Amino acid sequence: MKAAAFAYARATSVVNALELLAVHGDKAKVLSGGQSLMPAMNLRLLSPEILVDIGGLAELRGIAVRGDVLIVGALTRHVDLLRSPEIAQHAPLLRDAVSHVAHPAIRNRGTIGGSLAHADPASELPACVVALDATIVARGPTGERRIAATEFFKGIYETALSPDELLVAIEVPVSDQGSTFFFQEYARRHGDYAIVGLAARAVVAASRFSDLRLGFFAVGDRPLLAAAASKLINASVNPGLLAEAATTLTNELDPPDGSAGYRGHAPTPRHCLAPALRGRFARAARTGNRSGQVSAPVSVSLLVNGEPIDAVVLPRLNLADFLRENLKLTGTHVGCEHGVCGACTVRIDGEIVRSCLMLTVQAHGASVETIEGLSDSGEIADLQTAFRERNALQCGYCTPGMLITAQDLLKHSPAPDRQEIREHLSGNYCRCTGYQAIVDAVEATARARAERPA
Numbered sequence: 204m205k206a207a208a209f210a211y212a213r214a215t216s217v218v219n220a221l222e223l224l225a226v227h228g229d230k231a232k233v234l235s236g237g238q239s240l241m242p243a244m245n246l247r248l249l250s251p252e253i254l255v256d257i258g259g260l261a262e263l264r265g266i267a268v269r270g271d272v273l274i275v276g277a278l279t280r281h282v283d284l285l286r287s288p289e290i291a292q293h294a295p296l297l298r299d300a301v302s303h304v305a306h307p308a309i310r311n312r313g314t315i316g317g318s319l320a321h322a323d324p325a326s327e328l329p330a331c332v333v334a335l336d337a338t339i340v341a342r343g344p345t346g347e348r349r350i351a352a353t354e355f356f357k358g359i360y361e362t363a364l365s366p367d368e369l370l371v372a373i374e375v376p377v378s379d380q381g382s383t384f385f386f387q388e389y390a391r392r393h394g395d396y397a398i399v400g401l402a403a404r405a406v407v408a409a410s411r412f413s414d415l416r417l418g419f420f421a422v423g424d425r426p427l428l429a430a431a432a433s434k435l436i437n438a439s440v441n442p443g444l445l446a447e448a449a450t451t452l453t454n455e456l457d458p459p460d461g462s463a464g465y466r467g468h469a470p471t472p473r474h475c476l477a478p479a480l481r482g483r484f485a486r487a488a489r490t491g492n493r494s495g496q497v498s499a500p501v502s503v504s505l506l507v508n509g510e511p512i513d514a515v516v517l518p519r520l521n522l523a524d525f526l527r528e529n530l531k532l533t534g535t536h537v538g539c540e541h542g543v544c545g546a547c548t549v550r551i552d553g554e555i556v557r558s559c560l561m562l563t564v565q566a567h568g569a570s571v572e573t574i575e576g577l578s579d580s581g582e583i584a585d586l587q588t589a590f591r592e593r594n595a596l597q598c599g600y601c602t603p604g605m606l607i608t609a610q611d612l613l614k615h616s617p618a619p620d621r622q623e624i625r626e627h628l629s630g631n632y633c634r635c636t637g638y639q640a641i642v643d644a645v646e647a648t649a650r651a652r653a654e655r656p657a
């Protein structure tokens with residue numbers, strides 16, 4: 204399914220974005236990485252009249268330490284959190300958590316600001332900012348305001364932001380000595396949304412917790428900071444006290460009045476929330492109140508497999524369709540169109556992304572590489588041979604996305620073990636092979652490359 208038509212405005216600055224939001228009000232939606240917004244639009248759960256694309260605003264991207272505060276720009280991507288030395292040193296909880304967020308191609312586009320503004324109760328990063336006692340910085344027509352993370356999340360997909368405000372940054376107190384962090388989630392597969400998870404920060408002094416913040420996610424309509432943690436602060440932690448705290452926690456998450464009593468009776472908390480999500484999205488789509496605004500075509504210039512391309516496209520044309528329909532590069536396949544199957548994976552400026560979740564207008568100025576480009580250059584010839592020799596393809600529908608994703612893994616991690624290969628490819632679905640042969644082919648290619656003379 205494709206998104207309904209919409210108008211598109213590429214913001215040139217934060218001030219410009221705020222002006223656009225002021226003009227269009229709740230008919231506009233901010234577009235950052237698009238990794239949550241585009242699936243919702245492709246599924247027609249959301250139909251904004253205009254997208255205000257802030258993705259190019261460099262002023263909103265980056266990580267800096269000022270005094271005892273770590274400042275993370277809203278457009279900082281998940282992959283940046285994973286790789287940043289500042290995050291590793293001052294807020295390792297964010298790094299630990301973000302490795303569980305989706306798959307590499309999603310992490311290369313998705314942003315922390317988008318994740319927090321989206322406020323999915325099963326998301327990892329909202330629980331982290333609550334556990335870290337962070338502050339969300341919002342900018343609107345009347346200036347800037349700071350919102351404690353604990354006050355920011357209001358419900359399923361609801362935050363304290365108003366439609367004319369932008370989330371511009373997150374401020375995290377830098378971890379002091381004695382701080383320790385814990386992150387754990389249970390998901391059906393690595394990269395899936397959590398069934399339940401915990402992001403925690405503790406400060407330990409003289410063998411006691413002087414502070415303990417337990418941020419649970421996927422347990423309610425927003426991240427939950429467990430009050431039960433207070434039982435363990437400044438106390439000598441022994442098995443009896445731990446048992447008492449665990450009982451308090453159970454009551455808090457699963458109140459005896461039955462308001463959260465679904466746990467244990469249904470497959471997952473997320474399954475139980477889904478009807479509510481659908482209800483809210485469907486309502487938003489119904490009240491979308493389309494006023495007949497025609498989405499004007501937009502000029503784009505980009506490089507595709509090294510060749511300069513100029514085109515005029517409708518804002519709703521996603522990159523996968525542009526490559527396939529306009530440029531006849533049909534090696535990029537389309538399966539789910541909401542970011543799940545990986546068939547449409549391409550490289551943008553050297554990093555893998557889902558082309559079904561990217562608008563062509565967002566690729567303006569970028570260098571796009573498709574399976575045709577990677578094949579013609581010979582870059583993946585050995586990988587393609589290994590796939591053929593080991594029967595790692597049957598119908599071939601998943602193969603272009605699989606090859607591009609496998610090559611991405613070997614670029615970043617030349618000697619992966621089978622577990623790492625499985626994890627990296629876990630965002631790519633194959634209906635035919637059972638995956639074993641694909642993992643064999645990638646492993647064999649890695650071995651052969653390692654043995655190749657430099």
Ligand SMILES: Cc1cc2nc3c(=O)[nH]c(=O)nc-3n(C[C@H](O)[C@H](O)[C@H](O)COP(=O)(O)OP(=O)(O)OC[C@H]3O[C@@H](n4cnc5c(N)ncnc54)[C@H](O)[C@@H]3O)c2cc1C
Nearest residue numbers: 233235236237238239240305313314317318320326370542
């Ligand atoms: C297959 C798949 C699996 C995923 N798995 C996970 C997962 O396991 N865990 C997880 O947490 N996420 C997951 N995600 C979502 C992903 O992490 C998104 O990147 C993230 O939720 C949204 O970030 P974005 O930059 O893409 O935001 P967008 O999609 O651009 O925007 C999301 C929402 O936030 C609003 N918004 C964006 N930026 C701002 C801003 N600066 N100010 C105000 N409003 C703003 C938009 O209007 C929109 O309503 C998954 C996505 C896909 C497609």
Ligand code: FES
Nearest residue numbers: 538539540545559
């Ligand atoms: S078509 Fe893009 S991920 Fe399935």
Ligand code: FES
Nearest residue numbers: 597601633634635
């Ligand atoms: S080979 Fe058919 S989907 Fe993978």
